[in-house]
Structure formats: C-alpha cells, structure tokens
Amino acid sequence: MDDRDGVIWFDGEMVNWRDAKTHVLTHTLHYGMGVFEGVRAYEAEQGTSIFRLEAHTKRLFNSAKIMNMPMPFTPEQINEAQRAAVRENGLKSAYIRPMVFYGSEGMGLRADNLKAHIVVAAWEWGAYMGEENLKRGIKIATSSFTRHHPNITMTKAKSNGSYMNSMLALQEAISHGCDEALLLDTQGYVSEGSGENFFMVRDGVIYTPELTSALDGITRNTIIRLAHEAGYEVREKCITRDEVYIADEAFFTGTAAEVTPIRELDNRKIGSGSRGPITEILQAKYFDVVHGRSAEHLGWLTTVA
Numbered sequence: 102m103d104d105r106d107g108v109i110w111f112d113g114e115m116v117n118w119r120d121a122k123t124h125v126l127t128h129t130l131h132y133g134m135g136v137f138e139g140v141r142a143y144e145a146e147q148g149t150s151i152f153r154l155e156a157h158t159k160r161l162f163n164s165a166k167i168m169n170m171p172m173p174f175t176p177e178q179i180n181e182a183q184r185a186a187v188r189e190n191g192l193k194s195a196y197i198r199p200m201v202f203y204g205s206e207g208m209g210l211r212a213d214n215l216k217a218h219i220v221v222a223a224w225e226w227g228a229y230m231g232e233e234n235l236k237r238g239i240k241i242a243t244s245s246f247t248r249h250h251p252n253i254t255m256t257k258a259k260s261n262g263s264y265m266n267s268m269l270a271l272q273e274a275i276s277h278g279c280d281e282a283l284l285l286d287t288q289g290y291v292s293e294g295s296g297e298n299f300f301m302v303r304d305g306v307i308y309t310p311e312l313t314s315a316l317d318g319i320t321r322n323t324i325i326r327l328a329h330e331a332g333y334e335v336r337e338k339c340i341t342r343d344e345v346y347i348a349d350e351a352f353f354t355g356t357a358a359e360v361t362p363i364r365e366l367d368n369r370k371i372g373s374g375s376r377g378p379i380t381e382i383l384q385a386k387y388f389d390v391v392h393g394r395s396a397e398h399l400g401w402l403t404t405v406a
C-alpha cells in the first residue's frame with residue numbers, strides 16, 4: 102500500500118502518500134493502543150458521497166474515549182479530513198480509514214508523555230469478499246478463537262489491538278478453505294465475524310446477536326432500520342451455532358462487507374445454500390441507500406465536493 106500516489110491527511114496536513122510515515126518506535130506499533138474506522142464513499146446520484154459519516158466519526162471519538170486517548174482534533178475536523186481525503190485523491194468511490202495512534206514520544210507501558218496522532222487515508226476498495234460472493238454467498242466456519250469479552254478489550258471500541266483476534270480467526274478459517282470465521286463469545290453464543298456483524302433469518306423473522314461482545318456496527322444499525330421499514334421483525338437475542346445450522350438464511354454486514362450472504366456454516370448448507378430472498382431484498386435496499394437512490398435516506402449521505 103505504501104507505493105501508491107496521492108495524499109493522506111496526517112495531523113491536520115495533507116501529505117504525499119509515500120511520505121506518510123511514522124518512526125519504528127511508534128507506541129501503537131508495539132502495544133496496539135489505537136482506534137480506527139472503516140468508512141465508505143459511493144458514487145451517488147448527487148455526486149460521490151460518504152455513507153453515515155457522522156455516525157462513523159462519532160464512533161471513532163467514542164472508541165478513543167473508551168481507550169482514554171485524548172483526541173487532538175474535533176469531530177468536524179475529522180469529517181472534513183475524510184471528505185478531503187476522497188476529494189483530493191480524485192476518488193469516485195472509496196474506502197476511508199481514519200486511525201488514531203500514539204506516536205514515538207515514549208516507550209514502555211508506563212510512558213506518560215504520549216501524544217495521539219490521526220491519519221485519514223482513502224483508496225479504491227471493491228467488494229470485500231468478491232463480487233460473486235455478494236450473490237453466491239460465502240462459506241464460513243465456527244472459529245476455535247473466542248471473541249473478546251468487553252472486559253478484555255472493551256468491544257464497543259474499534260481498537261487496533263483487538264484485531265489480532267480477528268486476524269487469527271480469519272487466517273484459521275481461510276486455512277480450512279472457508280471465506281470467513283464465525284466467532285462465538287466467552288459463553289459460547291454467536292458473536293460476529295472477524296470484521297462483520299451477523300444476522301440470520303428463520304420463518305420470516307430476522308435475528309442478530311445482542312451487542313455484548315460484538316461491535317456496534319453502523320451497517321447493522323442501517324439494516325435493522327431498513328428491515329423495520331420493509332415490515333420485517335428483528336429480534337436481538339443469544340444465538341447458538343446449531344440455530345444457524347437450521348436457519349433459512351444468514352448474512353454478514355459491515356462497511357467493507359456491505360451485505361454478504363452466508364451459504365454454509367461448518368459444512369452445513371444454510372437454507373438453499375445461496376443468497377436467501379430476505380437477504381437479497383435487504384442487500385438491494387442497502388445498495389439503493391448508499392448510492393443515493395432512496396429519497397428517505399439522503400440524510401445519511403455527505404457529498405465530498
């Protein structure tokens with residue numbers, strides 16, 4: 102990624118992509134205390150627009166508060182940084198990565214002179230797991246890794262260090278020929294994917310885990326709203342892996358993953374073994390919303406021009 106051209110917003114300045122560097126003794130590089138966001142901008146009828154910019158920035162600040170990291174810029178400045186990162190790189194659609202990290206002011210767990218720095222990068226990033234999987238659905242496996250308990254890494258914060266758990270789970274799933282992992286929580290109930298929230302459908306009712314160990318996903322929130330508007334019942338409950346086996350449909354949601362159908366869990370076909378009908382309806386609604394084709398949800402879009 103470091104050999105691209107373009108610019109990156111770094112502590113209030115736009116710097117050349119290849120010059121956006123940090124010292125090898127950057128504290129977050131060693132200890133993982135940092136927070137970040139994943140945001141998408143889409144081509145929309147009113148021009149390239151960022152989807153739910155304010156919600157993502159709010160969560161970034163909430164994550165920093167949970168991690169007790171002092172933010173050196175305001176939410177408005179970070180909103181503008183994200184708009185500028187898309188605009189000044191001439192991107193028609195983009196994945197945007199704001200990230201807050203402790204610099205190289207000090208080392209050791211007891212360093213007391215650390216300063217929080219913020220970068221905002223943007224680049225073109227298509228379908229997270231491939232266009233074909235948005236229709237065909239993906240194959241997943243229950244992970245041997247357990248999702249964090251909030252008293253381990255405080256799961257309402259999107260924190261850098263908590264993604265070692267995600268990488269271990271995803272690498273294990275891929276090594277077993279799957280596309281993604283399904284992680285259970287410390288009590289053995291379904292939590293989420295390595296980078297997505299989880300939903301299933303049974304007898305026309307949509308279920309998703311309660312927000313205990315899972316990230317409070319903005320796409321999850323969006324899909325619940327769109328499902329209610331479409332007249333579906335959505336229940337948040339403890340979900341067991343064997344309930345997923347006998348579900349009619351299942352899917353993941355996330356900024357990167359968007360709405361990705363799940364066709365199989367632990368070598369058991371889910372429903373028809375491909376994208377289910379309610380999944381297809383919600384996926385289509387989601388893409389209408391992010392591309393500005395849904396009049397009632399234009400408030401979720403912020404143009405970058």
Ligand SMILES: Cc1[nH+]cc(COP(=O)(O)O)c(CN[C@@H](CCC(=O)O)C(=O)O)c1O
Nearest residue numbers: 139295296297298316318319320355356357
């Ligand atoms: C653990 C986790 N759970 C749920 C979600 C969905 O949250 P939201 O994007 O607000 O709907 C994400 C986003 N995962 C981000 C990171 C992907 C990456 O590979 O990096 C993303 O989707 O941008 C997670 O990382």
